[in-house]
Amino acid sequence: MNTLLKSVNDSSEDSLSPLTSKLEQEDQTSPKMSSNKDSQESQDPIACEEGPGICALMLTVISLFLVLISMPLSLFCVVKVVQEYERAVIFRLGRLLTGGARGPGVFFIIPCVDIYEKIDMRSQTFEIPPQEILTKDSVTVFVNAIMYYKVA
DSSP: OHHHHHHHHHHHHHTOOHHHHHHHHHHHHSOOOOSOHHHHHHHOSOOOOOSOOHHHHHHHHHHHHHHHHTHHHHHHHHEEEEOTTEEEEEEETTEEOTTOOBOSEEEEOOTTTEEEEEEEOSOEEEEEEEEEEEOTTSOEEEEEEEEEEOOO
C-alpha cells in the first residue's frame, strides 16, 4: 500500500504544470516573513515610518514660531479647556498624538497643525420609537425601548 502511495505522489509531482513550477520558483525567491527582526530589517526595503516626517516637523516649527510672534492674541487659539465629563482627542496633521485623550483640565494645541475633538463621557440615552409587531399566532405586540450607551 505504501509503495502505491509513493508512486502516486511521485507521479503527481512530476506532472506539475509549467505554471505551477513557475509559481514555486517565484515563491522560493520571494522574501519570507521571519521571526528574526535583524534579517527582516535588512531585507525589507518598504518600511513604515512611525514618527513624523521632516515636512511635519517643519510645519510644526513654523506654526510654533507664528504662535510665539503673536503671543497675546494667540492665547485665545492655543489654550483649550475640557470639562470633567469630557476628554479631548488631539490629532496632529491627521495622526493621533501619543498619550491618548487629554483632560479634564487645560491643554494646549498648535493652531493650523492640531485638530481636537471633544468626547462626552457621560451616559447617553436614545429613545427608540414604539413599534407594533405581529407574532406567529397573530397577536399584535407593542414594543418600545430605550438604549443607553457610554464611551469608555
